Amino acid sequence: MSTSGRRGSASVVEGSWRSRRLDREHSLGLRLTVASVAAFLVLVPFALLALLVLGAWPPLFRLDASVTDALHGYALDHPAWVRLMSGWTDVFGPGPMRTAVGVVVAWLLFRRAWRLALWAVTTMVVGGLLGALLKLLVGRHRPDLLDPVARAAGFSFPSGHALTATLAAGVLLLVLLPYARHRRPLRWALWTAALVIAVVTGLSRIALGVHWTSDVLGGWLLGVAVVAATSAAFATWRSRTGRRPTRPVREGVEPELAEPGPDEARRGHA
DSSP, rough: OOOOHHHHHHHHHHHHHHHHHHHSSSSSSSHHHHHHHHHHHHHHHHHHHHHHHHOOOHHEEEEEEEEHHHHHHHHHHHHHHHHHHHHHHTTSSSSHHHHHHHHHHHHHHHHHHHHHHHHHHHHHHHHHHHHHHHHHOOOOOOOOOOSOOOOOOOOOOHHHHHHHHHOOOOHHHHHHHEEEEEEHHHHHHHHHHHHHHHHHHHHHOOOTTTTOHHHHHHHHHHHHHHHHHHHHHHHHHHTTTTTTOOOHHOOSOOGGGGGOOHHHHHHHOO
């Protein structure tokens, strides 16, 4: 084959690959491309933030210190605020959030949604391992306050509470959204609950003076990136089994979960 022929063939293949990646109807098309790009775009600011933390960038340190000092002063003057934040951080801490996901995984196994249960477990485990590894690699110390209102052990970046809350809220949201895809108020309620859990849990760690602001921001970013990446991987599996593309932000990662199974369908027609 001539050189021009090979170039022409290569351009056709390349054009075909690009067109498939942007095709709304293709199994590995636009939605999967958007999910993959989203995961990458979230990882970029996380990586930049981690580098700034490792390098002890003075402007970031000053920002962290100013926020911590302001919130610590408020906490010392308002014991009720401390009790509220302590209660929240306990209720939505890593242990309770992992337990909640575990309950949902058990329910998915009962429903025989094996791959969805595996996705939920994988998301939590991968995110948790990444968070623990990064804590050791970065080795950042927590705020050292003269009169602390709370204490926490271990390294600081990224915040384990913020990371776990984001992972769990994302998993629970994407599992439950199929039941709200035709009910907009319920869908908004699920999204609001997920955001409130992730955001307030992270803020509670700053308010109690056990994390810097950038620690919590890092936990949020890493959590979102992991959920986006595992969701994209799950979408790839769906496409390879011939299932239709999904809109995760509207109908979750497995819309068929809300559809009646064979036994339920038979009971409904009885």
